[in-house]
Amino acid sequence: MFELVQESLSRILDDHATAAGATADSPDAASRLISTVEQAGMLDVLAGWDGEAPPIAWRDAADLFMLLGEKCPDGPVAETILARALVSAAGGAPVPQLAVAASANAALRVEQTADGALISGTVQVPWSSIASAVVVPVGTAAGWRVAVIERTAAQSTESGGQGRDSRGEPRGAWALEHARPTQWLEWRANDDARLPGVAMRAAQIAGAMKAALALSMQYASDRVQFARPISKNQAIQHNLALMAEHAALTGSGARLAWAGDGLCGSVWRVASAKGLASDLAGEVAAIAHAVHGAIGFTSDYSLHRITRRLWQWRSEDGGAATWHTVVGEQAGEHAARRTDPTQGLWARIVQETSAN
Amino acid sequence: MQFDYPLASIPPEDEALRPQIQAFIRERIGRYSAETRAKSWMGFDAQFSREMGAAGWIGFSFPKAYGGQGRGPFARYVVVEELLAAGAPVSAHWIADRQSGPLLLKYGSEVQRERHIPAICRGESFFCIGMSEPDSGSDLASVRTRAARVEGGWRLNGRKVWTTNAHRSHYMIALVRTSGGPDDRHKGLSQMIIDLKAPGVTVRPIRDLTGDEHFNEVLFEDVFLDEHAMVGREGDGWMQCTAELAFERSGPERILSSIVLLDLLAERIGRQGDAAARHDLGKVVAKMTALRGMSLSITGRLDAGEEPVLEAALMKEIGTSLEQFIPDLALRHLPDDEVTDFAHEVARVISYNTQMAPSFSLRGGTREILRGMIARGLGLR
Numbered sequence: 001m002f003e004l005v006q007e008s009l010s011r012i013l014d015d016h017a018t019a020a021g022a023t024a025d026s027p028d029a030a031s032r033l034i035s036t037v038e039q040a041g042m043l044d045v046l047a048g049w050d051g052e053a054p055p056i057a058w059r060d061a062a063d064l065f066m067l068l069g070e071k072c073p074d075g076p077v078a079e080t081i082l083a084r085a086l087v088s089a090a091g092g093a094p095v096p097q098l099a100v101a102a103s104a105n106a107a108l109r110v111e112q113t114a115d116g117a118l119i120s121g122t123v124q125v126p127w128s129s130i131a132s133a134v135v136v137p138v139g140t141a142a143g144w145r146v147a148v149i150e151r152t153a154a155q156s157t158e159s160g161g162q163g164r165d166s167r168g169e170p171r172g173a174w175a176l177e178h179a180r181p182t183q184w185l186e187w188r189a190n191d192d193a194r195l196p197g198v199a200m201r202a203a204q205i206a207g208a209m210k211a212a213l214a215l216s217m218q219y220a221s222d223r224v225q226f227a228r229p230i231s232k233n234q235a236i237q238h239n240l241a242l243m244a245e246h247a248a249l250t251g252s253g254a255r256l257a258w259a260g261d262g263l264c265g266s267v268w269r270v271a272s273a274k275g276l277a278s279d280l281a282g283e284v285a286a287i288a289h290a291v292h293g294a295i296g297f298t299s300d301y302s303l304h305r306i307t308r309r310l311w312q313w314r315s316e317d318g319g320a321a322t323w324h325t326v327v328g329e330q331a332g333e334h335a336a337r338r339t340d341p342t343q344g345l346w347a348r349i350v351q352e353t354s355a356n
Numbered sequence: 357m358q359f360d361y362p363l364a365s366i367p368p369e370d371e372a373l374r375p376q377i378q379a380f381i382r383e384r385i386g387r388y389s390a391e392t393r394a395k396s397w398m399g400f401d402a403q404f405s406r407e408m409g410a411a412g413w414i415g416f417s418f419p420k421a422y423g424g425q426g427r428g429p430f431a432r433y434v435v436v437e438e439l440l441a442a443g444a445p446v447s448a449h450w451i452a453d454r455q456s457g458p459l460l461l462k463y464g465s466e467v468q469r470e471r472h473i474p475a476i477c478r479g480e481s482f483f484c485i486g487m488s489e490p491d492s493g494s495d496l497a498s499v500r501t502r503a504a505r506v507e508g509g510w511r512l513n514g515r516k517v518w519t520t521n522a523h524r525s526h527y528m529i530a531l532v533r534t535s536g537g538p539d540d541r542h543k544g545l546s547q548m549i550i551d552l553k554a555p556g557v558t559v560r561p562i563r564d565l566t567g568d569e570h571f572n573e574v575l576f577e578d579v580f581l582d583e584h585a586m587v588g589r590e591g592d593g594w595m596q597c598t599a600e601l602a603f604e605r606s607g608p609e610r611i612l613s614s615i616v617l618l619d620l621l622a623e624r625i626g627r628q629g630d631a632a633a634r635h636d637l638g639k640v641v642a643k644m645t646a647l648r649g650m651s652l653s654i655t656g657r658l659d660a661g662e663e664p665v666l667e668a669a670l671m672k673e674i675g676t677s678l679e680q681f682i683p684d685l686a687l688r689h690l691p692d693d694e695v696t697d698f699a700h701e702v703a704r705v706i707s708y709n710t711q712m713a714p715s716f717s718l719r720g721g722t723r724e725i726l727r728g729m730i731a732r733g734l735g736l737r
Contacts, residue, residue, distance in 0.1 A: 217736055237731035238724070244734055245674050248359055248667075252653070253646035255363050272642035279639065320639070325631060327645075328638025332626030335619060341385045342378040344619040345641060346441035346612065353648045354371070356363040 002060055006067055009042055013071040020074070027129045027159075030075035031098070034130075037077055038097055046085035049094060054085065058196075059356075061085075062203045062258040066251065069207025072309050074169075076100045076127040082200050083135035086193070089263055090146045090185035099133040099148065100126050103317045104194040110140050111178065118178040119147060128172025129159035133182070137193035144193035148183035149176065168312035188263060195257075195264040198274045198317040203254040205277035205313050209247035212288040212306045216240060219292055230291075239287045246280040253277065259356045268330060268352040275323035281314040359667050359734070363649060364656030370431040377438045380411060385442050393443025394616040394705045397609050398570055398712075400524065401445035402482075408446075409479020414453050418461060422469055423477035429659045433652070437608040443616040447521060447570070452476040454607075455600055456483035456529050459547070463588035463596055468549065471584070472527070486516035486530030486550070486574065487597075493518075494725045497541040497594065501532045503548055503581060510534070510586075512550065512579040522572035523561045528552055531593050534586075545593035548585045555579070566711045599663070605720055606654035606668040610675035611647050613716055614682035617709045620702050621685050624694075633689040640685060643678050647671065666733035669726045676716040676723070683710040 016036060020029040037043055046061055048054040056064060068078045082101040087093075108121035117140075125134050133150045151157060153176070160172030187193035217240060220231040230236055253273035257264060264270055285307040289296050296303040314320070334348045384404065385393070392399055408414050416432040418424025425431070439446050457476045460468050475481035492498045501514025516522075516530060528550045536544030552559065556579035561569035588596060618640065625633040650671045657664045686695055686706045694700050698707070717723040 213734075217734060221736065231731075231736050234728065237736060238727045240734065240736060241670075241673070241727035241730040244359065244730055245670055248361060248650065248670050249643065249646050249674055252361050252649040253642070255361070256646065256649045259363050268645070271638075272645040275638060275642045276646055321635060324638035324642060325635045326638065327642050328625070328634030328636070331622055331637055331641045332629060332634050334626070335622035336626030338619075338623065340382070341442055342381055342438065344441055344615065345622055345644070346437065346615055349641065349645050349648055350374075350437070353645060353652070354365065356365040356649075356652075 002056055002063065005042065005045055005056060006063070008040060009037070009064075009067060010071065012036055012040060012042070013073045013077070016073065017071075025074040027127075030127055031130045033073060033075035033077065034080055034098060037080075043080050043097070044084055046081055047088040049088050054088070058085070058089075058263060059259045062199075062206075062251075062255040065200045065203035066207035066210070066254060069204030069309075069313075070211045072208060072211070072305055076131070078200060078204060079126045082197060086135055086137075086146050086196060087148060087183065087185065090187055090193075092146070092148065092183045092185045095135065095148055095183075096132045098131050099135055100131040101197060102126065102134045102136045103197055104137040104139070106139065108136070108138050108176075110138060116180065117145070117147070117184050118180055119149065119176050120178055121176055123149075123174045123176065124171045125157070125160075125174050127170055128157055128174065129170070134174060137187070137197065143189060144187040144191065146183075146185040146187055146193055147181040148185075149174075149179050149181045153179040153181075155179070168308035188265070191263060191265045192267065194317065195267065195270045198323075199254065199257040199264045199270045201313050201317045202250070202257055202270070202273040202277040205281050205310060206247065206251040206254045208306050208310050208313070209243070209250055209281070209284045212284050212303070212310070213240065213243045213247055215303060215306065216243065216288045216291040219296070223293075236291055239290065243284050243287050246284050250277045250280055256353060256356070261355055266352060268327060271323040271326040274318055275320050275327060278314040278318075278320035278323065281310040285310045359670060361650050361653040361667060362656070364652045366430045366434060366652065370427070370434050373431060373434045374438060377413065377435050380408075380413065381438060381442045381444055385444060388443065388445065390443075390616055390620060390701055391704050391708060392445065394708050395445065395447075396440060396443060396613045396616065397450050398447050398520070398568075399443065399445030400447040400521065400570070402448050402524070404445050405448035405479040405482070407479070408449065409477060412477075414449050414479050415457055415473065415477035418457055418473055418477060422461075422473035424473070429655050433608070433655050437612070440608050440612040441615055448482050448524070449476070449479050451485055451521070451525075452481060452483040455485070455604060456527070458603075459529065459587060459596060459600065462599075463592070465584065467584050468587065472549075481527065482521065482525040484519050484521045484525040484528050484552075486519055486522075486528045486532075488518045489515055490517050494722055496531070496597075497545070498538060499531055499533060499545065500538065501530065501576060503532045503534050503546070503585075505534075506580070509583050510548070510581040512548070512556075512576045512581055514576050516574045516576075517562075517572075519572045519574050520570050522552065522559045522574050523569065525552060528574065529587065531597060534590050534593075542594040544591055546590050547587040547593045547596055548581055549587060550576075550579065550581065550585070554581075566708060598665075601721070602654065602663050602665045602668040603658055604668075605672040606651055606658075606664075608648075608651060610672045610720075611644060611651065611678065613676075613679040614709055614713075617686070617705050618682050620705060621682070621690070624702070625689060629689060636685055636688060640678065640682070643674070647675055647678070650674075666730065669721070669730055669733070672720065673717075673723060673726050673730070679716045680713040683713060
């Protein structure tokens with residue numbers, strides 16, 4: 001099943017990129033892409049409505065988001081898939097086609113009224129100009145919630161930069177002033193509803209690293225200087241090997257983050273994955289640009305589509321500093337409490353990486 | 357370009373071994389100071405190995421008919437990672453258990469298996485590997501030690517170097533030339549079992565920069581080897597060596613060489629470290645977490661009969677780099693006197709680990725060679 005989905009989705013993304021050409025990053029093209037993906041039944045690929053199991057188990061979602069990171073389509077494919085996955089997993093009702101998952105914002109304020117929760121604050125919405133609703137995790141004293149908020153409920157919305165005017169992918173701020181969510185869903189008790197979004201970014205980064213590596217390898221094999229391909233240069237070989245190491249480690253972390261029991265329920269796994277992805281993304285981007293030389297630095301050449309996303313995704317949903325510290329706190333606590341010589345850090349890592 | 361690490365899990369029946377090996381370790385590990393345990397799989401204790409053998413912990417993946425436990429790679433994985441995580445002194449039986457035994461089981465004759473495997477399993481027969489020579493390191497195919505055919509066997513002449521534990525092992529399995537010449541490179545090489553007590557064998561320990569002797573130079577002067585010395589077919593030596601590489605490069609020993617130091621540091625950071633220390637500790641632990649995933653993945657593929665050579669090389673590279681970084685964690689976050697004053701046990705462990713660290717990326721294929729190999733494996737050349 002999963003291989004079929006991968007193949008179908010790959011083809012849709014490749015076809016769209018070819019057909020859309022230079023206008024691929026326009027809002028119209030982005031909307032069309034989502035429609036195409038929905039018509040193929042793929043937006044619900046991780047969504048289980050009415051208690052049904054999703055077509056693809058969450059434990060296999062890493063590869064899906066890695067594929068999306070690798071292809072980096074100019075549209076919120078990952079975010080719409082995640083939005084539906086979150087809402088359905090929380091027992092919610094189907095959402096509009098262009099409901100887009102956004103990163104949690106700790107500064108969002110919740111006001112509990114007689115008629116329900118009202119949300120205030122700012123949400124950075126991916127592909128804001130085409131998004132009709134946002135799906136966002138919100139922390140409350142009683143635990144995590146998943147809020148679905150329509151565009152019309154926002155005080156104001158910015159479209160955010162598009163294409164080359166943005167950091168990579170477009171993000172527009174929606175200002176919420178006592179906005180009433182159309183759905184206000186409880187996340188699984190004791191689980192952090194931010195984690196699936198964090199795990200998605202880690203997987204996207206892993207996929208983008210793979211794409212950067214493939215592009216760099218192809219370029220190094222094709223580019224001839226001093227009468228031979230630059231791939232013959234040992235420094236380039238070493239740096240490409242280092243890129244491969246980073247991509248492999250990040251991919252492993254991302255897979256662990258989605259596997260195991262539950263809905264990305266392991267803070268240790270997700271934090272490890274995103275911390276690594278965020279940390280290593282910069283070096284991968286740097287090596288890719290080093291291998292490509294000047295041509296890789298141009299707007300026309302496709303490398304920036306990957307590297308600007310690496311630079312963007314590494315700081316969204318928590319950067320390296322945040323997530324390494326989370327792991328370090330748990331690890332330090334474990335080490336400080338230890339009394340048994342067989343229960344050091346590795347024992348904790350064994351426990352955390354066991355069910356796959 | 358392909359490298360893939362599908363997730364794998366340890367089967368429940370193998371996971372069930374964990375409390376048992378932990379109990380074995382817990383009963384004995386108190387004998388060893390942190391400094392001794394910091395030697396990791398270079399820590400040698402013949403008595404410990406004999407106790408392991410007697411309790412059936414050696415040769416886990418060897419057939420029961422030869423004294424092993426007949427279990428698969430995941431069972432061995434559980435046992436090995438627990439031993440290494442505790443810093444148990446496994447060096448004496450390490451090579452025999454990890455590669456010499458499996459080599460004889462895969463390519464050896466029945467005579468060789470019966471002669472060696474049961475003793476390996478009992479923890480009474482220790483093996484070392486003869487590969488490098490003074491003029492042959494990374495370019496292993498250029499080895500010149502030669503076994504010439506004579507009546508009843510071979511006569512061996514030459515020299516091996518960097519042979520860990522040759523001075524306290526019973527046998528060496530050496531890669532030697534048995535036909536052709538240096539220009540034949542990989543062709544004409546065979547592996548031979550050598551009794552280190554045989555006449556003509558001279559073992560000279562080489563002191564390493566920490567003051568320990570585990571390396572050796574071994575001289576062979578007209579050493580007679582009998583008919584049962586050759587492993588498998590003449591000329592198959594290179595193939596036999598390379599067939600082991602995916603296995604040798606992907607185990608927990610490529611992640612855990614500095615774990616004893618890391619545990620000491622983590623305890624300090626947990627008790628009194630600041631946010632910066634917890635951040636740095638978290639980065640190390642995140643890497644180890646992802647690395648275990650990679651290591652298990654490769655084990656799963658080996659179990660399925662695959663040879664994930666590229667994936668193993670990648671993993672070894674990442675793992676050894678991390679092992680080498682651990683002393684840096686101490687420098688960044690411990691007070692200077694805990695690093696410099698040998699009155700502190702942690703200072704002694706930091707010093708030892710720091711000095712040993714260069715060897716982590718030299719042994720089993722140097723970093724530079726592996727990275728070139730990885731680039732090739734990705735399809736670059």
